[in-house]
Amino acid sequence: MTLSFNSEMVFIGGKWRLGETGQLIDLINPSTGKVLKKIARGTPKDIDEAVKAAQSALDSEWGSMSALERGRVLMEMSRITLNHVDELADLETNDVGKPFSQARADAVAMARYFEFYAGACDKVHGETIPFQNGFTVFTMREPHGVTGHIVPWNYPMQIIGRSVGGALAMGNAAVLKPAEEACLTALAIGEIAQKAGLPDGALNIVPGIGNEAGAALSAHTGVHHVSFTGSTAVGKLIQKSAGDHVVPVTLELGGKSPQIIFDDADLEDALPFLVNAGIQNAGQTCSASSRILVQRGVYQDVLDGMAERYRALKVGQAKDDFNLGPLISMRQKQIVDDYLEVAKSDGLEMIAQGFFADNLPQGGAYVLPTLFGNVPADHRLAQEEIFGPVQVVIPFEDEQEALQIANGTNFGLVAGVWTKDGSRQMRMAKNLDVGQVFINNYGAGGGVELPFGGVKGSGHGREKGFEALYSFSTTKTVAIKHG
Numbered sequence: 001m002t003l004s005f006n007s008e009m010v011f012i013g014g015k016w017r018l019g020e021t022g023q024l025i026d027l028i029n030p031s032t033g034k035v036l037k038k039i040a041r042g043t044p045k046d047i048d049e050a051v052k053a054a055q056s057a058l059d060s061e062w063g064s065m066s067a068l069e070r071g072r073v074l075m076e077m078s079r080i081t082l083n084h085v086d087e088l089a090d091l092e093t094n095d096v097g098k099p100f101s102q103a104r105a106d107a108v109a110m111a112r113y114f115e116f117y118a119g120a121c122d123k124v125h126g127e128t129i130p131f132q133n134g135f136t137v138f139t140m141r142e143p144h145g146v147t148g149h150i151v152p153w154n155y156p157m158q159i160i161g162r163s164v165g166g167a168l169a170m171g172n173a174a175v176l177k178p179a180e181e182a183c184l185t186a187l188a189i190g191e192i193a194q195k196a197g198l199p200d201g202a203l204n205i206v207p208g209i210g211n212e213a214g215a216a217l218s219a220h221t222g223v224h225h226v227s228f229t230g231s232t233a234v235g236k237l238i239q240k241s242a243g244d245h246v247v248p249v250t251l252e253l254g255g256k257s258p259q260i261i262f263d264d265a266d267l268e269d270a271l272p273f274l275v276n277a278g279i280q281n282a283g284q285t286c287s288a289s290s291r292i293l294v295q296r297g298v299y300q301d302v303l304d305g306m307a308e309r310y311r312a313l314k315v316g317q318a319k320d321d322f323n324l325g326p327l328i329s330m331r332q333k334q335i336v337d338d339y340l341e342v343a344k345s346d347g348l349e350m351i352a353q354g355f356f357a358d359n360l361p362q363g364g365a366y367v368l369p370t371l372f373g374n375v376p377a378d379h380r381l382a383q384e385e386i387f388g389p390v391q392v393v394i395p396f397e398d399e400q401e402a403l404q405i406a407n408g409t410n411f412g413l414v415a416g417v418w419t420k421d422g423s424r425q426m427r428m429a430k431n432l433d434v435g436q437v438f439i440n441n442y443g444a445g446g447g448v449e450l451p452f453g454g455v456k457g458s459g460h461g462r463e464k465g466f467e468a469l470y471s472f473s474t475t476k477t478v479a480i481k482h483g
């Protein structure tokens, strides 16, 4: 059976209805620039109703379900997701401009998140603590209550899977504000949750604009935890707003993540990762590897190998499933074009570009993947998150310089290190200022089990893995004096 949700509705308390004002926003297919669907422009009042619906779910059926029962619902969400993988991928391909096979991988990953968190529900428990004689002390892990989830457009399914999945596993009730540029799969998840038997109000979805619906959600006093994935600039606003009513936030923000290639690296292994981590989802990935740091001895070999791969990269309509689709919007294309202009006027060495498929639609947000060499580590293109398919290659002399360059940005999300020297692997893992280090790989295939998040401007708190369950719950200590 196909999914049948109406994209113009909000999903509150288990009911699909128009938003407060009935006002709609156009969703654009970035491969063509044409209007794909319309979505609701949720208001602060819609958000308020969603928060109240979440609270009443906590006060009724959802709040009294056992961990085992919650796990079974999440497992059912995983199963239903897997039954709709191609349909979900189709929605994402048209909405986000993501090549079909990449969108399909996101749908499979979302099912895996629900599966992982389904299995984890009844495995998070408190402890007994040795204390003074005459006392028994133990801890309980409790949900925060209502959790707010504000997500970006680049990986809606994966981010909702890890964020909402973790929150539901711990028994929170969620209010989700998807990105206004990518809402379809978010709404599909509402239908999937309903089909899986998730009680009304445990998940509420209100599409809308960031500084309207998003701001209302992060500022709502009935929200007890905010999980935000997006830009550093908006992350700072969210933290301030949640701080006003003293609730915790998880901030998954941007990055400028390096891969560091030492002279002894296995280049055949490394090369596909070096390029793919820069151009996957057209570079619109928080953990994109936008900086490639190469030791002098293999510098030319790496540059040549990457250039050869760049020249084979084909950009086309997302449905045609080439290496790259369009960017999310003409606005994002303009941002990337501006960086390419800066590179040109500063005389950066352009090494290679990909190529366009024939007959691209006029209104599509297409850019060519572009590789720059010999880029100074303090240049804007080596410091700022571009969020497009642009990589800079930076040479270095030794381990110390590599670390200095790698740690020398405002971000600290992930890093990759390519070397066969075991001692150096350990030193680098210890000294890199990031949330995840990958040695002789990059990304570990997405690894649902692996805690993920950043330091510095890349945010704080962790999602994914078991650790997310601690973020989505709080410890209560009980001390009983019994003599």
Ligand code: NAP
Pocket (backbone or CB within 6 Å): 150, 151, 152, 153, 154, 155, 177, 178, 179, 180, 181, 208, 209, 210, 211, 212, 213, 214, 215, 216, 218, 229, 230, 231, 232, 234, 235, 237, 238, 251, 252, 253, 254, 255, 285, 286, 287, 385, 387, 413, 458
């Ligand atoms: P964004 O502009 O920060 O938007 C993210 C979400 O926040 C969207 O739903 C947006 O709403 C909403 N928003 C905007 N202004 C808001 C406000 N004042 N109050 C509350 N919510 C508000 O980011 P983006 O351009 O969509 O995504 C790109 C950024 O996300 C990049 O920096 C990327 O690195 C980061 N990212 C990080 C991770 C990670 O896990 N670390 C993963 C993916 C992306 P609307 O857009 O709907 O208006």
Ligand code: MG
Pocket (backbone or CB within 6 Å): 027, 028, 029, 030, 094, 095, 096, 181, 182
């Ligand atoms: Mg769109």
